[in-house]
Amino acid sequence: MVAFKTFRRFNDPALRPLAGVRARIDGRAPEYFGSESLPDKLVCALGRRKALPIKEIFESFEFFARVRRRLRAPHVADLCCGHGLTGALFAVFEGDTVERVTLLDKRRPDNHDQVLEALKEVAPWAVGRLEFVQAPVSRAGSILSQGASVVGVHACGARTDRCLDVALEKGGAVAVMPCCYFKTTPAAPRAVRSALGAEIATDVHRTYRLEAAGYTVQWSAIPEEISSMNRIIVGVKGR
Numbered sequence: 001m002v003a004f005k006t007f008r009r010f011n012d013p014a015l016r017p018l019a020g021v022r023a024r025i026d027g028r029a030p031e032y033f034g035s036e037s038l039p040d041k042l043v044c045a046l047g048r049r050k051a052l053p054i055k056e057i058f059e060s061f062e063f064f065a066r067v068r069r070r071l072r073a074p075h076v077a078d079l080c081c082g083h084g085l086t087g088a089l090f091a092v093f094e095g096d097t098v099e100r101v102t103l104l105d106k107r108r109p110d111n112h113d114q115v116l117e118a119l120k121e122v123a124p125w126a127v128g129r130l131e132f133v134q135a136p137v138s139r140a141g142s143i144l145s146q147g148a149s150v151v152g153v154h155a156c157g158a159r160t161d162r163c164l165d166v167a168l169e170k171g172g173a174v175a176v177m178p179c180c181y182f183k184t185t186p187a188a189p190r191a192v193r194s195a196l197g198a199e200i201a202t203d204v205h206r207t208y209r210l211e212a213a214g215y216t217v218q219w220s221a222i223p224e225e226i227s228s229m230n231r232i233i234v235g236v237k238g239r
Helices: 016-020 038-048 054-067 085-093 110-122 137-143 159-170 190-196 198-212
Strands: 075-079 100-105 130-134 149-156 174-179 215-221 231-237
Touching (some): 038 085, 054 149, 054 174, 054 231, 075 085, 075 159, 085 130, 137 159, 159 174, 159 198, 174 198, 190 198
Parallel strands (some): 100 130, 149 174
16 A cells, blocks of 8 residues: 555545545645645645645645655656646745746646646745746657656656657656556557556556666556556656
C-alpha cells in the first residue's frame, strides 16, 4: 500500500477512499485540511472557490511530493497541464530554484483562473513565475529553454511519449504519470506486450528509451485510491 506523503492524515484507512472523490472541493475543506500548513491553506483556498475535484488536488500534490527534488530547475514545464495545479506547486514550494513555470495545453480551462485566485490569496509569490501557453505539446520544444524539466500528469495515451520527446530534446529531467494505454502506439515488442500487458510493456519501453538517452530512471507511484493509473516514471540526465 502506497502511503500519502503530503496529506499524511489520509493514511487513516477510514479516510483513504476520500482521496479519489470526483466531486469538487468546497467550503467543507477545513474539516480535513484545517492546519496552518501551506498545503492545507492552499486546499482550503481552492475549496472556497470550488475550483477542482478532490481527486485532482490529491493527484497533483502527491505526484509533486514524489518528483520535486529530482525536477528542480530554473525552468519547469507542465505539459498537457489542464488546470495547471501540478506545475504551479513548483512555483509555490521550489521558489529558491524554480524561476519560471510554463503551463502548456491546447485550451486554457476556466478553472485555471480559479487556481490562480487561490494562489494569489495564499502564495502570491508564485503567480509571477507562472505562464500559461495555449499550444499543442508538439510545439513545446520551440517554447521551452534548454535544460527545462518536463512534467506530464495523465497526458493521455501517446501524449506521454510526446512529453518524453520534449524532455529528450531539451535534456532536462522528466516525470510522467501515464494513462490511457489503449491509445498508445504499439512500440513495445508484441511478445512483451502479450506477456506483461500493454501498461507495463509500454512503460518498460519508455524506460529503455530514457536509459538509452543517458537518463537514470526510477519508478514510483501515488496511492491507488487517487487513481489506478498511478505509476510515475522519473528520468534524470546523467545520474
